[in-house]
Amino acid sequence: MKKTLLAGLMFSLVIFLSACGKLNFDSGSGSTSGTKSSAYQTTGAVTSDMYQGVIKNGRYQISSARGLTLQQNTQGSNTYNIKSMENGLLNLSKEQFSPQKYVFQEGQLLSTSVARNWLGRESSSNPDGLNPKDNGKKDPDTRNPIYLQQVLEQDYMVDSGDGMKLGGISIALGLNKVDYYTKTQYGAQFSTTISNATLTEKGEAMAKKVVERLRKMNGVSADTPILIGLYVQAESDSLVGGTFSNYTVAKSGTNLGTWQNLNEQNEVLPVVGNNKALNTNVANDFSNFTTQINSFFPTLAGTTAQVHYVDKELAGMKITINTQFYGETEIMSFTQYVGTSANKLLPSGVPIDITIQSVQGTQAFLSRANGDKSFYSHIFDSY
Amino acid sequence: MKKTLLAGLMFSLVIFLSACGKLNFDSGSGSTSGTKSSAYQTTGAVTSDMYQGVIKNGRYQISSARGLTLQQNTQGSNTYNIKSMENGLLNLSKEQFSPQKYVFQEGQLLSTSVARNWLGRESSSNPDGLNPKDNGKKDPDTRNPIYLQQVLEQDYMVDSGDGMKLGGISIALGLNKVDYYTKTQYGAQFSTTISNATLTEKGEAMAKKVVERLRKMNGVSADTPILIGLYVQAESDSLVGGTFSNYTVAKSGTNLGTWQNLNEQNEVLPVVGNNKALNTNVANDFSNFTTQINSFFPTLAGTTAQVHYVDKELAGMKITINTQFYGETEIMSFTQYVGTSANKLLPSGVPIDITIQSVQGTQAFLSRANGDKSFYSHIFDSY
Structure with missing residues (x-):
């Protein structure tokens, strides 16, 4: 540097x-x-x-298991979970593996076949399966659900003098709060809901096995720190990803260390049906903002927000505005108005991203970073 | 302010x-x-x-003629022309109607019906048509082509003490360098190519009529300045818009003032077929940049640039990179690499926008403004 x-x-x-x-x-x-x-x-x-x-x-060193989570995810398919888990693991890693010292590399230890085995059920043909054996039952409450839906590895490299070597590993285990399944091929979809307590118990047991297996892998030494986090996936119809519930760092050997609990929530505004917003003030602010910008053009297709809470406090918003207007000057004026309205009506002191989209794609975006008083804005234009 | x-x-x-x-x-x-x-x-x-x-x-006061250019533009359909003409007229206007003093309003004088009449051919049923009478001929060189394809009005408002009043008008006449037509309904497409000299002559004559007509309209006084610019549309298959060839300001009455020539060009890189790039250095820089970033991922769908020249000097680039990769960390690493490569290999001292897209939409963008030494970057992520 x-x-x-x-x-x-x-x-x-x-x-x-x-x-x-x-x-x-x-x-x-x-x-x-x-x-x-x-x-x-x-x-x-x-x-x-x-x-x-x-x-x-x-x-670029892409991950050998790249794309696997997507394939595994066809039942509880939700791409928000994938991006959110990647981002969350990166943020957890920053505390253990400082970006000043470590360089990021996509996971190279878990091959596609290894990851696929781990994600499978334990069976005579798949002794490495981290999900429980099929007990033959089809009832939501008596069957053995699939707990582990995704696995993600990130490697953190350090200078080895004559190149780079592995300095730390981060693993996310993506767990199902709701496991979607069918009783027959192409049949109707059923679901098993899994309690938080069960998810934590199962996830922590898997984490222990994962660390034991990683320690035996080529290039992993007895004291390579392994961060392992449990990620609770959002339900399949959610418009926002899930959150990490807890994590630990195995500093050496197979001792997992102490699990640290995280208290994070995501929600989408406006809430639908009879659901109640996590924070009434935030929901009201967003509602006022939506009302103000909705009157700008004769028609606006809709405005939604992903809202993130840490320890019950608002930690950030990502807002998407859909419009059918896309004249260059219309978008310019609208962008300025959205920025003015956001600064006036949305909560201050937290990072906010706002993307303005039309069927033609992304038209403009505004972003206010943590601690910033005003929005950066960019309009996607053309010569 | x-x-x-x-x-x-x-x-x-x-x-x-x-x-x-x-x-x-x-x-x-x-x-x-x-x-x-x-x-x-x-x-x-x-x-x-x-x-x-x-x-x-x-x-927001949307224009009453909004969308008309789109409708008129089905033959020589090119949405780049529309955005580019809007942006170009805005930039020309800034010199006459300072943003410190004037406030922008979408054109309110030309109604849809008036604009449609103007864009039509002159005929007994449409005496206001600015395009020439149909001479009945179908041959590319003997027929009367459609010169005027688009018309755009922008209004510049000033404080009137008890509200706002019209302080200036800007008009763009979008002219066809190539006029596409069919000899029979749904027939094959033919085209008439129009020389620059003819385009200028016809456009300037239309401008005179437009100013005369505007002066008679409600709310336009004898000394409301009217900026009028001739915009030469890019051909229908172009991946970049056209440019303004010249403009004038009618300060009062129907005197058009002196026409000012503009020397601007747009091109798309890489050039295709046997075409030669407008500036070899710029084309080489872009080629080196493309080569460097193409090796980053195993496959990259393609990189193109819109390049803008003013008085033969490079004035800016807008680059689009298409990728099939969209993992969060993949996009983060790629974005950083693109920024590093752009700063090292692309021309310095000019504004450059870079958009990174996948089939999932815009993933990230980088922007370096005039006079800036480094790129702002933003990654579109999700909670």
């Missing part, structure tokens, strides 16, 4: 760095200390709190 | 204002000086060089 330059920038721009993500151009930081290391490069970092990624021989 | 606040912000943030478009929250600037004026609000401005828009009774 060019620390002098960065420090200078941070001094004058500290509140804007997080907002604007000014790129700190520092590629090849992994390739400065040895001859063998020329195969490695890094991506450079957008901000100091974002990981650089590993590039090997000019190519 | 809250000038004190703005001046303070500009002092410390002068290079970032243009990059980040920090919103200056100043709504209702048109409604401070009179009682009757409470019907008017403005949108607030993103930056001091962007127009605020008029809001009347809580609603």
Whole structure:
């Protein structure tokens, strides 16, 4: 890292760095200390709190198990869960594996076949299955549900002098709060609801097995720290992903350490049906904002928000506005109005992203970072 | 305008204002000086060089002729032309009608029926048609082509003490360099190519008629300045819009003033077939950039750039990268790598926007404003 330059920038721009993500151009930081290391490069970092990624021989190291969670996820299919789990694991990892020291690499230890076996049920042909044996029952309350729906690995690399070596591993186990299943092939969908207590018990038991197995893998030493988090998936019809319920760090050997509980919730506003919003003030603010911007154009297709809470406090909002208007000047005026209205009516002091979309795609977006007083805005235009 | 606040912000943030478009929250600037004026609000401005828009009774004043250009444009259909013409007219207007003094309003003078008549051919049933009479001929070189394909009006409002009044008008006449037509209904498509000299001559003659007609309209006084620009449309298969060839300002009456020539070009990179790039250096830089980022993922669907030249000098680039990768961490790493590569390989000193898309929509974007040294970046993520 060019620390002098960065420090200078941070001094004058500290509140804007997080907002604007000014790129700190520092590629090849992994390739400065040895001859063998020329195969490695890094991506450079957008901000100091974002990981650089590993590039090997000019190519990004994609995960070998890439796409597997998607395939496994056809029943409780919800792409929000996938992105949300990736992001959540990255954020948990930042506390253990500082982006200043570690470089991110997509998981390389779990191959597709290994991950597929783990996600399967335990059986004579699949002794590695982390999900329980099929007990033959079809009733929601007596069958053995599928607890583990997704598994995600992230690797955190450090400089080894002549290249890079594994410095830490993060694993997310994506667990089903609701397990969707059919009694016959192509049959009607049923579901088993799993209690939080059961999910935690099963997840923690799986975590122990996972750490034991990882310790035996090539490249993992007895003291490579392994962060392991339990992610509770949102239901299949949710318009927002789930959250991590707890995590632990196995610093060495197979001792899992102490589990840390997390208290996070996601919700979508406006709430539908008879559901009650998690926080009435936030829901009211969003409702006032929606009312104000809805009157701007004669018709507006709809405005929804993903809302994130940590320890019962509002931690951020991601708002999507759908409009059928897409004239350049219409979008410009609307974007300015949305920004003005958001600053006036939405909760202050939390990061807010607002995306304005039409059937033609993303037209504009506004973003206010943590601690920032106003919105950055961008209109997607054309020459 | 809250000038004190703005001046303070500009002092410390002068290079970032243009990059980040920090919103200056100043709504209702048109409604401070009179009682009757409470019907008017403005949108607030993103930056001091962007127009605020008029809001009347809580609603944006959309243009009455809205959507007409789209309808007229089915033959030479190219949505790039529409956005590009809107943007170009806005930029031309800024020199005449300063955003510090004037507020933007979508054109309110030309109704749909009037605009439709103007865009039609002159005939006994349509004496107002600005396109020439049908001479009955079907041959590309002997028929009378459709010169005028689009018409766009923008209004610039000023404070009138007790509300707002029209302070200036801008009109764009969208002209066909190539006029597409069929000889029979649903028949094969033919085209007439029109020389620049003819286009200028016809366009300037139309401009004179347009100014004469506008002067007679309600709300337009003898000394309301009318900016009128000739926009040469890109061909129907172009992936970038056209450019304005010249413009004039009729300060009062029907005297058109002196036409000002503009020397602007747009092109798409990479060039296809045997076409030659307008500027070899720019084309090479873009090619090097593409090569570098193409190796990042195993497959990348394609990278194209809209390039804008003013007086033969590069004035900006808008790059679109299509990828089939959309894992959150994949997109994060890629975005950082794209930013690093762009800063290293693409021309410096000009504004560059880069959008990263997948079939799932816009995944990330990077933007470097004029005079800025690094890219702002944003990744579209989800809770």
